[in-house]
Amino acid sequence: MTGRSAPPPEWTELADRITAFLPELPAPEAARIVAGMTPAARTRIRDHLRLHPDALVSGASDAPRSTQALITSLAGAGITGVKAPSCLRCGRVRPLRRAVPGGRVCLGCEGVLAARGNTGPCCVCGETRPRPSNQRCASCQRAHISATRSCSACGKPAALDPCTSCRPRPPARCALCETNAPVCARWPLGPVCKPCYREARTHPGTCPVCQNERVLIAFTDGRRRVCGPCTGRGDPYACPRCASPRSYLIRGLCDRCTLHDELDAVLGPAAETPDDQYARMRAALASCDQPRTALNWIRNSHSARLLAGLTGTGRPLTHDDLETLARSGTRGDAQTTDYLRGILVAYQALPERDELLARIERHLARVVERHPEHALLLRPYVRWSLLPRARRAAHRRAGLKHRIRWAYTRINLAAAFLTAMNERGLALADVTQHEVDAWGAGNPSTHYEVRDFVVWAAHRGHSRPLLVPHRPKADPEGLDEDSHWELLQQCLTDTALPLEVRAAGAVLLLFGQHVTRIAALPADALATVDGHTVLILDRTPIRLPEPLALLLTELTRQEPPGGWAANSPRRWLFPGIRPGLHISSTALARHLTAHHIPVRQARTTALVQLAQDLPPAILAPMLGLHVITAQQWRRRAATDWTAYLEARRRNRRGVPIE
Known part of the structure; x- marks a missing residue:
């Protein structure tokens, strides 16, 4: 009888290389595993371990498929030291088929890279993008498939059944928040839930290694979050133009690059020239601190669409053009126009104007359009009474909204008063105090404001002297x-x-x-x-x-x-x-x-205490008060001490103190 022949030296070398980084694997078991391999697999694994001795425990993506099969079998046998290789592009642990420069990629990333290799104009939308199928970009291909299919769960058109929203996701322990939740993405640091994924995408961080702003998808040995390139992996969320983190809401580019494209579409390429009306606005928006705000305005706002239509005419934009649009449309159109005007003025595309005077004249035009029979009285009232006071208050920055409301109320009540008297068959010159009192009794909380018009009409000789009382004011209450x-x-x-x-x-x-x-x-x-x-x-x-x-x-x-x-x-x-x-x-x-x-x-x-210490001549210019107002506060601060002394004469039970 002859003994069992010794294994070839190549087998022994391969078994030694396998157990070099896996001390828990016995040498006889390693020899048995090597003996069960095909000759081609032994050759490929041996050659790869010669170049990369730690391939079984490093998780590097350049492992050939035979090495991946060996790692899978060792893990199935209970060897805990092995580490499965992850995809070079997406970082997920999957079978890696296609070899690319730097490692291997999974089947999904293989399709993405293949699609990017076929880049050109899409036959449907015309955009220059990767065309994975039938010369269509991915979005148009999904739309083409969705036109004939629908999700069986929600019934919406979908390329897959069930659709992405309805498809159940297997729960796993999130690598960031450590809660069991459906997996939204699998990064090199591990599975990530939807809230953590959204937070990482919407708020990219600064990588502590390269100091670049990126989506931090990996861990270092010290459990510090770093970007993918700093761990030898790619960055799947990098903008192809500037390498900044891509937008979470917009596919393809980052917020700033998308904003540049949208500004070109809205303002036109002429805005890039220094002498253009919108040059400063474009430069300021393109370099703003939060491009997503400007991007949301351009993509979703009615005022941005209005701006695109106005710039499309090719002529300079003025305040008069916007005022014509505001007066010709509805109240909502006027609000849209005013919002656009505020943006153009803020970014120096239009000069500043007296907004109070313009709003008063606009409102007067609307009221006269509804009540043309009162135009002969309303126009002089606004011109000689309201507008001069508005001009005197133009230097004040504060309270523009309240002053606009102040003017609107007086114009509206003047028109309502004239309409009510007209319905009774009375001209303004024939109105008596009885009619004024009867009309004011209907809603005294607002009809006090008609006093301004009634006083003006009497001074101008349009009516007899009429009396409308001032609005009663309660004494202001202070703090102790x-x-x-x-x-x-x-x-x-x-x-x-x-x-x-x-x-x-x-x-x-x-x-x-x-x-x-x-x-x-x-x-x-x-x-x-x-x-x-x-x-x-x-x-x-x-x-x-x-x-x-x-x-x-x-x-x-x-x-x-x-x-x-x-x-x-x-x-x-x-x-x-x-x-x-x-x-x-x-x-x-x-x-x-x-x-x-x-x-x-x-x-x-505060005003009472200041009025006690400072005379009105000093208090008024210091606080911006009118001298009469400062004098009124001074009189209020000069408290009559009689009530205080009377209170001191009594104890808490009401008994006079002897």
């Missing part, structure tokens, strides 16, 4: 001194409050400014004079105490909120959500009230 200073101390020191609330509340509690004026404070209202920080509310700079100076300085250095405020030049201490405009007084008052700062009571207390 302790509560007032506690609120001020909270605004100056409590870092838990939002910075905008602290700054606005401190100005309100210290200087008694109206919320409309606080909201409209420009950024240059905070200045430095002789080394001291001052706040300019009207004509007299006010030297600020150090805590308030530090608070307002911190506010000016704060990053603006999202939206148009981040993309517009910094002009306001409290920027708003509309382009180039400050926050509305209503929104600011709502923020203060939500943090338990009573606006009216706080303003009343």
Whole structure:
């Protein structure tokens, strides 16, 4: 009898290379595995392990298919040290078939790369894109298939059944939040759920290795999140133009590159020339801090579509053109036009104008169109009474919306009063005090405002002297001194409050400014004079105490909120959500009230305290008050102490003190 022959040296070498990085695998078991291989597989695995000794444990994507089969069999036998190779492009652990420069890719990525190899104009949409099938791009191919198929679950047209939304996704442990949830993507760091995927795509981070802004899809050995290229893998979310992270909402490009294309489509290539009307606007929007805001406006806004139609005419755009559109359309069209005007003015495509005068004239034209029989009275009333007062208030930045509403109310009530008298068969000259009282009794809360028109008509000789009482005003209520200073101390020191609330509340509690004026404070209202920080509310700079100076300085250095405020030049201490405009007084008052700062009571207390210490001649130019208003606050601050002394004469039970 003869003994068993020794294995060939090549088999022994291969078994030794397999067990070199797998100490838990016994040598006899490795020899048995090698003996069961085909000659071609032994040759390919041996050659690959000679070049890459750690191929069984590294997870590198360049492993040939025979090596992948060996790893799968070892893992099935309970060998935990092996690591399956992941796709070079998508990072998922799948069978890797196609060899590409740098490694191998899975079947899905193989199709993507093949489609990208056939790039050209799509026969359906005409866009230059990869054409995976029948000279169509992927989107048009899916639409072509969806035209004849539908999802059996939701019934919507779909290329696959069930569709992507209805197809159940197997749950797995998310590598980021460590919760069991349906898998949305499989990255090199592991499976990722939908919320974590959305967060990573919408808020790319800075890779700690290469310092580039990318979608962080991998882990280092220290469990730090890094980008794919820093771990030897590709970046599937890189923009093909600038290598920035692609948009989460728009396919193909990043937000900024898409914004460039959309600006070219809306403004035209002429906007790239320095002397074009829209050159500054295009440059500012193209380089804005948050391109997604501008992109959403261009793609979804009625005002952007209106701008595209106006620029398509090829002639310069003026305020008169926009005003003609606003007057000829509906109220919604006028709002769209005004929104577009605000953007054009904010980005210097149009010069600024007196918005109050223009709005009054527009509203007058609409009212006269509805009531042409009153034109002979309404036009002179607006021209000689409302417009002069509006011009005198044009230098004020604050309260534009309220002044517009003030003018609208007076025009509307004048037309309503004339219509009511006309229905009774009375001309304005024949109206008596009885008719005025009867008409005003119907809705006294608003009919007080007709006093302005009635007084003007009597002075001009259009009617007999008529009396409409002033709107009654309740005495303002203030805070007690302790509560007032506690609120001020909270605004100056409590870092838990939002910075905008602290700054606005401190100005309100210290200087008694109206919320409309606080909201409209420009950024240059905070200045430095002789080394001291001052706040300019009207004509007299006010030297600020150090805590308030530090608070307002911190506010000016704060990053603006999202939206148009981040993309517009910094002009306001409290920027708003509309382009180039400050926050509305209503929104600011709502923020203060939500943090338990009573606006009216706080303003009343602050003005009373200031009026006690300063004469009206100094208080008025310092706070921007009219001299008469400052005198009224002075009289209110000069409290009659009789009631106080009477209260001191009694104890809590009402018994006089002897």
